[in-house]
Amino acid sequence: MRKLLAALMGAVVLTVGACSFAPDLSRFAACDAAGGCPSGTSCLASANRCLPACGEGGPCDDGPAPVEDAGVEQDGGMEVDAGTVDAGGADAGEPDAGEPDAGPPALALESTPLMEAVETVPYSARLQARGGTPPYTFNATGQLPAGITLDTEGRVTGTPTRAGDLVLPVEVTDQSTPTKRASGSLTLRVRPLLRVAGPEPLADAASNRAYTERISATGGKGPYSFALAPEQSLPSGLTLAADGVITGTTTQAGETSFTVVVTDSDTPPQSVTGTLSITLTNATGNVKLLSRAVPTGRVGSDYSYTLRTTGGSGSLFNWSVKDGALPPGILFDTKEGILYGKPTSGTDFTFEISVVDLLANDKQSYTLHID
Incomplete structure (x- = not known):
């Protein structure tokens, strides 16, 4: 019986949601009053039809001529011809929209330590940033240590007047619209002059x-x-x-x-x-x-x-x-x-x-x- 149902369903590929399967079994003989059927068939009580008995003994007999329309019906009552259903899935051929554009990575000051300085010795280094949209603009957000200057291109220059760890409060901006900003306090180590x-x-x-x-x-x-x-x-x-x-x-x-x-x-x-x-x-x-x-x-x-x-x-x-x-x-x-x-x-x-x-x-x- 399972093979017969599979044969009846084989022509139909369902890709629409919530469909019901109702095959037309009228071509098969009705069961007698006692539920009996001719030799080689057995009674399907739910439909009161004699269907071919197959599986153990070999291939099923296809029975009377095939039905032209499998009669697949959607829940809404509209019939769908089995030959017109796309077996490839729900994609109707529309192009894939893909992942949304994440844009450039976040703007940040480079954490690489600044080159060390020596007190009373002329010094020069350059700050670095990453992410955002270059070119970058640098500015001090507070008082710089004595003898040290910072320009908009990130150049740190000057002559430190004392040894120790000097703090440089810095902000960097990029060319994004709207402008991105990142700020932090960088440390400049100044070694005591020997x-x-x-x-x-x-x-x-x-x-x-x-x-x-x-x-x-x-x-x-x-x-x-x-x-x-x-x-x-x-x-x-x-x-x-x-x-x-x-x-x-x-x-x-x-x-x-x-x-x-x-x-x-x-x-x-x-x-x-x-x-x-x-x-x-x-x-x-x-x-x-x-x-x-x-x-x-x-x-x-x-x-x-x-x-x-x-x-x-x-x-x-x-x-x-x-x-x-x-x-x-x-x-x-x-x-x-x-x-x-x-x-x-x-x-x-x-x-x-x-x-x-x-x-x-x-x-x-x-x-x-x-x-």
Whole structure:
């Protein structure tokens, strides 16, 4: 029976919604009163018709002549000829509208970090944006750091006056209609400038006496590495270690000038040069200050310098600041003759230091410059 129904339905492909199937079975004989049918057929009780019995025994008998119109009827009562239904689906041949145009991507400032700057060194970089409709226009939305400017093409130029992380409030607009905008705060890292701090001159070297002095540096990123520049030399008998300490014994008369190179530990590293000098002096039995200058310092950075002497009985020295004032944040060890601390403000500070032994004393005026 299932094969027969399939055969009757085979000519009809339904693509319209909510259709009913009503085949015309009038060509088949009616069942008798007891529901019986001739041999080879069986009674379909719902239609009271004898339909061919097939399936197990082989192919079905198609029965009487085929019906010309399968009689497929829509729910609305309108008949649809089976031969005119499009088996290809509901698409009536209209072109696909496709996905709506999403337009250009959203406008945004590039998050790539700006190239680093170094304080007091001329700087130039260019901001970038993405998305929207180029070309872009850049503007500052607030106060820029001292020494820094921004033009409408995104060029950041100038000379930063201090180290640290500087904030640049920026807005970018594009050529869309209406105009798109994106804003943000970009960070410009400014590295502290590396300098050779001296002292200049270095402490005098007493003839034929053990000598010790330290070269200092400020800025950059410690620890520092020191070396003599090519074709430079110290007074004979003295050597410079990588940590900046000069030691040895010399008898080379006069003043010797030389250039040192200091390199910091930043990435990428900074390297700078400085010219220093050492002068030979005669040794005496009485206490004598060999230090004729002190190294420069930097606001917020640790500072330490030991004043050098010769002669006298060092363990009995009495040190003091006689005139002037030390920089704020700098202290003086009156037992060891050491200036130390962390300066809090920058300028030149002049003061006089005295050292007293049992039998003699000496004094020297110094200017300590703080960047």
